[in-house]
Amino acid sequence: SAVISQKPSRDICQRGTSLTIQCQVDSQVTMMFWYRQQPGQSLTLIATANQGSEATYESGFVIDKFPISRPNLTFSTLTVSNMSPEDSSIYLCSVEDPTGELFFGEGSRLTVL
Amino acid sequence: TQLLEQSPQFLSIQEGENLTVYCNSSSVFSSLQWYRQEPGEGPVLLVTVVTGGEVKKLKRLTFQFGDARKDSSLHITAAQPGDTGLYLCAGETTSGTYKYIFGTGTRLKVLA
DSSP, rough: OOEEOOOOOEEOOOOOEEEEEEESSSSOSSSSEEEOTTTTTTTEEEEEEEETTTEEETTOOOOTSOOOEEEEEEEEEEEEOOOGGGGGGEEEEEOOOTSOOOEEEOOEEEEEE | OOOOEEEEEEEEEEETEEEEEEEEEEOOOOOEEEEEEEETTTOOOEEOOSSSSSSEEEEEEEEEOTSSSSSSEESSSSOOOOGGOOOOOOESSSSSSSSSSEOOOEEEEEEE
């Protein structure tokens, strides 16, 4: 199993600003995933972050808008840049354990005014 | 692009009723997982199915993976209010970058 801590848990931001979300895992993991979830809806994969290499982004998501860092095997950050109200969402960090189970943080609820 | 469509999208039933949630795709997946998510929390794994035709039972929940590994179903017997939540299927992709694709979700509400 894995325990994931995300910060901040929620934030209200002004249009045009940027916010960095942190994800800390209590064990070393190879792959970390960042998802976006509109309240009550499903999860959309933003990118996969491997330590020591650039993140792999899904269609519709670009590095300039969602830069990701992965400095070590227990930590990652996702930045939402130049925010607009359309970026209001819940952002979830996830890791996979050796059995293939995904573990999630509690999410970071972002509201952009 | 591999997509997973879930049906129904919403379901409100009385305690004690049975229900089935479907997860369908035109793509093949290496494995398929079912998660349940409650408000303010991340999804929590219920089961993983790997082999085509596989059936797994978890108390009152029965999961089945389609023979062709393109679809899955979740059946709940005698639903209870504690089963209320967002149910998500997630497929492990077979091509391209290794990742999990989540289904569109089914929101279940069980009334006491």
